[in-house]
Amino acid sequence: xxxxxxxxxxxxxxxxxxxxxxxxxxxxxxxxxxxxxxxxxxxxxxxxxxxxxxxxxxxxxxxxxxxxxxxxxxxxxxxxxxxxxxxxxxxxxxxxxxxxxxxxxxxxxxxxxxxxxxxxxxxxxxxxxxxxxxxxxxxxxxxxxxxxxxxxxxxxxxxxxxxxxxxxxxxxxxxxxxxxxxxxxxxxxxxxxxxxxxxxxxxxxxxxxxxxxxxxxxxxxxxxxxxxxxxxxxxxxxxxxxxxxxxxxxxxxxxxxxxxxxxxxxxxxxxxxxxxxxxxxxxxxxxxxxxxxxxxxxxxxxxxxxxxxxxxxxxxxxxxxxxxxxxxxxxxxxxxxxxxxxxxxxxxxxxxxxxxxxxxxxxxxxxxxxxxxxxxxxxxxxxxxxxxxxxxxxxxxxxxxxxxxxxxxxxxxxxxxxxxxxxxxxxxxxxxxxxxxxxxxxxxxxxxxxxxxxxxxxxxxxxxxxxxxxxxxxxxxxxxxxxxxxxxxxx
Numbered sequence: 001x002x003x004x005x006x007x008x009x010x011x012x013x014x015x016x017x018x019x020x021x022x023x024x025x026x027x028x029x030x031x032x033x034x035x036x037x038x039x040x041x042x043x044x045x046x047x048x049x050x051x052x053x054x055x056x057x058x059x060x061x062x063x064x065x066x067x068x069x070x071x072x073x074x075x076x077x078x079x080x081x082x083x084x085x086x087x088x089x090x091x092x093x094x095x096x097x098x099x100x101x102x103x104x105x106x107x108x109x110x111x112x113x114x115x116x117x118x119x120x121x122x123x124x125x126x127x128x129x130x131x132x133x134x135x136x137x138x139x140x141x142x143x144x145x146x147x148x149x150x151x152x153x154x155x156x157x158x159x160x161x162x163x164x165x166x167x168x169x170x171x172x173x174x175x176x177x178x179x180x181x182x183x184x185x186x187x188x189x190x191x192x193x194x195x196x197x198x199x200x201x202x203x204x205x206x207x208x209x210x211x212x213x214x215x216x217x218x219x220x221x222x223x224x225x226x227x228x229x230x231x232x233x234x235x236x237x238x239x240x241x242x243x244x245x246x247x248x249x250x251x252x253x254x255x256x257x258x259x260x261x262x263x264x265x266x267x268x269x270x271x272x273x274x275x276x277x278x279x280x281x282x283x284x285x286x287x288x289x290x291x292x293x294x295x296x297x298x299x300x301x302x303x304x305x306x307x308x309x310x311x312x313x314x315x316x317x318x319x320x321x322x323x324x325x326x327x328x329x330x331x332x333x334x335x336x337x338x339x340x341x342x343x344x345x346x347x348x349x350x351x352x353x354x355x356x357x358x359x360x361x362x363x364x365x366x367x368x369x370x371x372x373x374x375x376x377x378x379x380x381x382x383x384x385x386x387x388x389x390x391x392x393x394x395x396x397x398x399x400x401x402x403x404x405x406x407x408x409x410x411x412x413x414x415x416x417x418x419x420x421x422x423x424x425x426x427x428x429x430x431x432x433x434x435x436x437x438x439x440x441x442x443x444x445x446x447x448x449x450x451x452x453x454x455x456x457x458x459x460x461x462x463x464x465x466x467x468x469x470x471x472x473x474x475x476x477x478x479x480x481x482x483x484x485x486x487x488x489x490x491x
Contacts, residue, residue, distance in 0.1 A: 008184035020097035021054040026353045028098045053115050058092045065199040073201035075142045109309040110155040118148045120313050121259035123301035125251045132283045144252040150191040207249045225281035233281040245282050341368040355459040362490035378468035382418045405441045412437040418464050423455035425480045451475040453483045
């Protein structure tokens with residue numbers, strides 16, 4: 001922040017209201033393209049929405065703002081997207097600010113570190129909800145995840161102040177007094193004010209209000225119900241406390257506190273046992289089971305979402321000294337975990353934006369996934385402006401045979417592929433009859449009883465890539481589904 005930092009609730013409220021929500025530029029471009037594609041569906045847009053927290057947050061708020069006559073708040077961004085449709089999603093672009101992620105930018109790394117912390121908190125709350133057998137478990141997940149959205153923004157737009165705040169807390173200062181000293185207000189207080197302006201679902205706002213969650217004194221009384229580690233907790237006598245213990249918001253509140261505490265102070269924090277006792281009483285399980293349940297949830301979170309900005313809570317739980325700056329200078333020897341080709345593809349594609357690079361990476365993944373059943377892949381490029389069709393990438397073919405084919409985009413099969421997004425599975429009998437509708441001399445690329453997968457992928461208004469995968473013999477429906485999934489990831 002170049003100028004004097006805001007101070008106090010009003011100034012921070014105005015400052016953050018003037019900032020658009022940061023969303024990766026590649027994902028914004030992809031979303032704009034998807035909305036303009038006539039045959040695109042919301043189902044195929046889900047991964048793009050779910051991968052960008054602020055995009056999902058904007059869609060959620062938009063749905064709760066414009067959808068009338070709903071019985072309850074919409075809490076899931078995927079549900080929100082289906083409620084407002086393509087036109088509704090198109091209206092949120094004005095509230096988004098594209099940015100290109102850089103590992104060297106500390107604000108970007110801190111932003112994603114906080115997002116991961118929220119994912120971990122959401123996973124913990126969801127695991128507790130499963131154990132408690134409450135209804136609408138997914139709602140608990142999304143309430144927990146989005147309740148710290150303002151923290152994400154503060155790390156993005158006011159990194160230095162938040163870094164100083166964290167330093168003070170690690171030295172032993174109380175978080176509330178540190179927030180007041182550096183920001184002039186509490187973060188929870190600012191969050192409630194901003195959430196009301198943005199029309200965030202009321203139930204998420206309620207997770208900050210003492211009308212809906214226990215006060216500090218009431219949390220103490222709940223913790224005291226867990227007398228000893230080897231006995232089940234007692235029951236609360238206060239009716240209000242009993243009602244709060246049976247609601248979903250206390251799970252979201254405690255999960256956020258545990259996740260933030262473990263990330264800032266480490267798993268050895270003296271404050272964590274207090275929250276374990278509270279959760280033990282709420283779920284009515286032994287203290288050891290509450291701790292084990294929490295740790296198990298962090299492992300689940302690490303499997304679903306990890307970034308290079310910080311080590312996961314599950315990794316830190318294994319040995320905090322391995323993942324802190326105070327660890328020994330000698331790097332520990334770690335066993336490499338074998339990553340599946342599909343998982344490796346997803347990770348690699350996150351770092352690539354150029355269509356040809358993404359397609360080449362997808363082709364390598366297909367060769368790995370279809371090893372033993374396919375060793376021939378061809379990628380064709382169609383230029384809409386010129387109508388020209390030409391080979392772009394290939395593996396396993398004789399180049400001279402490829403050159404003999406007259407790559408004509410007007411042939412029936414190719415014409416269908418370039419006119420819209422489509423995927424086709426030709427078995428040996430169907431392929432034999434369809435070769436007459438394919439470019440001249442294409443039959444020279446096949447031998448008897450081969451199967452062929454074809455799929456088109458529009459990468460821009462001017463270009464369409466066609467994926468061509470030939471099986472050594474027969475290919476199954478399951479393999480066809482894998483083929484389509486890889487292309488969808490590379491889009």
